Amino acid sequence: MLEMPYLNLIVDKNISIDGIISRAEHFAKSITDDEIKTTEITTIISELAYNIIKYSSEGVITLSVDLPNSLLIIAEDNGPGFVNDFEAAMQDGYSSSGSLGLGIPSLIRMCDDLDITTSSSGTKLTCVKEL
Amino acid sequence: MLHVGQFCQPFNQKSGCGDFIIHVEENENHLLVVGDVGGHGLRIAGMIADEIQDVVIQNASLPITRLFSMISKLPSLKKQGLALFVGRIKKNIPMLSYQCVGNLQLIICRNESVIQLKRQEGLLGLLPPDTILSNATKLKHNDYIFLSTDGVKSAIKNAIASLTSIDDEKLIAKKIVEDYGTPNDDAACLFAKYSMPGTIDSVINYPSENKEILPIKVIKPVIAESGRSIRLEQENAQKVVVQDLDFIFKNYSKNSSLDNELIKSECFLTLHYSPLIDRRLNDIFDFLDLSKKLKCKLITVLIEVARDFDMEIRLYLKGNYLYLQFSLEENMAKKIFPIFGKGAFFYRQDSKQCVIQVRLEESVDTSSKELENIREMVQFGLDKKSYSNFKDHQKKDKLISQQAKLASMGEMIGAIAHQWRQPINEIAIRIQKVKYMYKHQKVDEAYIDDFVSSNLKTINFMSKTIDDFRNFFRTDKEKELFKISEAIQSVISMQRAQLARHKILVNLDADNFQLNGYYSEFQQVILNLISNAKDAFIENNIEERRIDILSRQGLVVIEDNAGGIPELVANRIFEPYFTTKSHGNGTGMGLYISKTIVDKNMGGSLTYAPIDNGTRFSVNLVA
Numbered sequence: 181m182l183e184m185p186y187l188n189l190i191v192d193k194n195i196s197i198d199g200i201i202s203r204a205e206h207f208a209k210s211i212t213d214d215e216i217k218t219t220e221i222t223t224i225i226s227e228l229a230y231n232i233i234k235y236s237s238e239g240v241i242t243l244s245v246d247l248p249n250s251l252l253i254i255a256e257d258n259g260p261g262f263v264n265d266f267e268a269a270m271q272d273g274y275s276s277s278g279s280l281g282l283g284i285p286s287l288i289r290m291c292d293d294l295d296i297t298t299s300s301s302g303t304k305l306t307c308v309k310e311l
Numbered sequence: 312m313l314h315v316g317q318f319c320q321p322f323n324q325k326s327g328c329g330d331f332i333i334h335v336e337e338n339e340n341h342l343l344v345v346g347d348v349g350g351h352g353l354r355i356a357g358m359i360a361d362e363i364q365d366v367v368i369q370n371a372s373l374p375i376t377r378l379f380s381m382i383s384k385l386p387s388l389k390k391q392g393l394a395l396f397v398g399r400i401k402k403n404i405p406m407l408s409y410q411c412v413g414n415l416q417l418i419i420c421r422n423e424s425v426i427q428l429k430r431q432e433g434l435l436g437l438l439p440p441d442t443i444l445s446n447a448t449k450l451k452h453n454d455y456i457f458l459s460t461d462g463v464k465s466a467i468k469n470a471i472a473s474l475t476s477i478d479d480e481k482l483i484a485k486k487i488v489e490d491y492g493t494p495n496d497d498a499a500c501l502f503a504k505y506s507m508p509g510t511i512d513s514v515i516n517y518p519s520e521n522k523e524i525l526p527i528k529v530i531k532p533v534i535a536e537s538g539r540s541i542r543l544e545q546e547n548a549q550k551v552v553v554q555d556l557d558f559i560f561k562n563y564s565k566n567s568s569l570d571n572e573l574i575k576s577e578c579f580l581t582l583h584y585s586p587l588i589d590r591r592l593n594d595i596f597d598f599l600d601l602s603k604k605l606k607c608k609l610i611t612v613l614i615e616v617a618r619d620f621d622m623e624i625r626l627y628l629k630g631n632y633l634y635l636q637f638s639l640e641e642n643m644a645k646k647i648f649p650i651f652g653k654g655a656f657f658y659r660q661d662s663k664q665c666v667i668q669v670r671l672e673e674s675v676d677t678s679s680k681e682l683e684n685i686r687e688m689v690q691f692g693l694d695k696k697s698y699s700n701f702k703d704h705q706k707k708d709k710l711i712s713q714q715a716k717l718a719s720m721g722e723m724i725g726a727i728a729h730q731w732r733q734p735i736n737e738i739a740i741r742i743q744k745v746k747y748m749y750k751h752q753k754v755d756e757a758y759i760d761d762f763v764s765s766n767l768k769t770i771n772f773m774s775k776t777i778d779d780f781r782n783f784f785r786t787d788k789e790k791e792l793f794k795i796s797e798a799i800q801s802v803i804s805m806q807r808a809q810l811a812r813h814k815i816l817v818n819l820d821a822d823n824f825q826l827n828g829y830y831s832e833f834q835q836v837i838l839n840l841i842s843n844a845k846d847a848f849i850e851n852n853i854e855e856r857r858i859d860i861l862s863r864q865g866l867v868v869i870e871d872n873a874g875g876i877p878e879l880v881a882n883r884i885f886e887p888y889f890t891t892k893s894h895g896n897g898t899g900m901g902l903y904i905s906k907t908i909v910d911k912n913m914g915g916s917l918t919y920a921p922i923d924n925g926t927r928f929s930v931n932l933v934a
Contacts, residue, residue: 222603226603226607261445264376266375266408267376288404288449290611291449294448299443
């Protein structure tokens with residue numbers, strides 16, 4: 181059986197975002213030669229990791245190459261979600277102090293498919309990036 | 312842009328219809344609400360549906376989570392229960408945000424595939440879920456969104472592909488209900504076709520006038536008041552703030568110190584949008600050692616800005632700061648401002664210029680070679696690897712050029728040595744002869760005069776040789792008109808001593824042909840040919856030594872009986888560094904330089920032909 185590339189990233193407040201970004205970048209480079217896509221994938225992971233820390237403090241991001249040729253990125257946490265900010269969070273120009281600032285709008289732009297589900301018991305973001 | 316069509320078919324009478332569809336278009340978004348109140352056909356179901364519609368329309372501007380919560384808390388639902396979908400599509404964001412509880416069908420048809428939207432089991436009012444999920448999904452151009460109540464048979468999924476081929480999109484919802492609506496329930500369907508903003512078919516199609524369609528309550532668009540800070544009404548209000556930037560803009564419009572800073576700094580790079588702009592930015596930011604986080608942030612923003620406005624981004628370096636300057640519309644500036652914040656983002660309303668200030672870990676030497684390389688790399692549009700290859704090639708080219716220069720220097724020195732060997736020898740002989748003449752008391756005034764003039768002539772020739780050879784490597788030499796016969800005679804006279812010493816007889820038969828060309832160079836050619844013959848006489852130990860020079864109308868033929876050139880190497884004699892002379896006596900440059908002078912500098916031809924026991928060189932200056 182074909183083993184597809186896979187990466188599991190545990191995100192919590194004790195782990196440096198830079199470390200996560202580096203691992204994601206390394207993984208991205210291993211699955212695509214396209215520098216633009218590498219940068220975008222790295223940025224996506226950075227956003228997701230930051231969102232987890234911002235809203236939840238801990239969570240998991242999994243990256244897996246999905247046939248035919250796309251990267252499936254799932255970020256999950258059990259935090260309180262962002263139900264109250266839900267629609268606002270989609271809009272450019274919303275930011276909390278100290279955040280990366282791009283947030284979900286940048287994910288919307290960079291991901292080919294994006295699905296978000298959040299509630300008071302957790303958040304799941306499913307991103308698809310065509311390779 | 313959203314093209315919306317909707318249709319609702321009551322089970323029996325309109326007043327007892329529990330299904331409802333509401334579409335409210337505001338200036339910035341579309342609100343879509345689909346619901347099914349339990350108890351179709353009952354008047355109370357119709358009343359609750361009407362109540363919900365009133366709530367929706369009066370509160371259409373609220374976030375969907377609040378609107379959903381407000382509806383689900385209506386006391387009347389406890390009697391009948393409600394399946395509800397509340398969704399919103401903002402016109403500038405390709406996302407459908409929604410909440411849904413109950414048995415509704417939520418489908419997006421995209422490229423003939425069907426995507427099921429999320430819904431939670433339960434019934435508002437009677438069996439509500441513990442937590443309501445908020446969902447959002449990214450929309451794509453030409454997505455078909457179908458939202459229907461359970462009165463529409465689930466077979467709809469299979470029919471969607473064929474239905475989307477109907478040209479009149481507003482009829483689709485009606486056709487779905489007519490074809491797939493169950494006869495024993497209310498049936499309602501909302502159809503929406505999503506087009507990305509800016510695409511061709513962004514035309515709104517309103518639902519057709521049809522008596523069967525439930526009246527749509529249209530509310531006036533809500534126009535947000537500008538110029539005041541809007542704080543979201545939420546529990547966590549201190550976290551999320553809609554920034555009103557007007558006061559910041561005004562402050563920075565008055566503050567020109569930043570502009571002055573930029574004027575003082577030199578723009579080290581100007582970037583224009585290209586498909587590879589992010590790579591170029593990445594290279595620059597890598598060089599400036601920006602953190603990955605900041606790098607991602609800047610690249611994403613700049614790509615967005617550059618793509619939208621097709622403008623140039625100017626980069627400045629000043630001390631520990633990088634400044635990025637570009638023109639930007641105010642609405643975009645408002646969006647970007649919160650990303651960087653008050654201390655790092657500046658905007659001037661009058662000139663529509665935006666500056667992002669980035670603090671660097673270390674100041675960058677703006678005159679450094681590394682920065683120059685980065686600038687060159689970006690301007691050439693090369694990536695790091697290609698630029699590295701380019702620089703390697705450049706180094707190699709330089710090396711080759713230097714080698715060529717050295718070779719030319721070597722040629723020149725070799726040629727001068729060749730030319731000087733005879734005059735130096737002449738001078739040496741004359742000097743040695745002084746002592747002998749003195750001993751024999753032959754040093755008189757006439758001798759001294761001859762000694763001085765002969766040596767000066769020789770030295771003058773040597774000096775001219777240097778000049779001529781220096782000129783040989785220059786292109787700015789001037790031609791002059793000279794008699795070929797005189798030029799040849801001059802060479803013979805200079806060589807007189809050596810020729811006499813080696814018992815070489817030179818016969819010159821020349822006409823008065825005049826040539827407009829390079830006098831000294833021509834002399835050098837003749838000198839080279841005579842010298843070669845002389846060397847060959849000595850090398851081959853020829854007894855009767857004779858050189859015949861015939862000059863007619865620009866054709867000079869020089870023949871000798873020095874033994875000739877071996878046939879095997881005859882075709883190589885004009886190659887540089889090729890010599891047939893014994894070790895140390897030849898540089899291999901004489902004939903090469905002669906040929907170059909005649910063929911390239913004088914536009915003639917120097918050719919060789921073997922003769923019996925000797926050589927024939929022809930200098931054709933009028934070829």
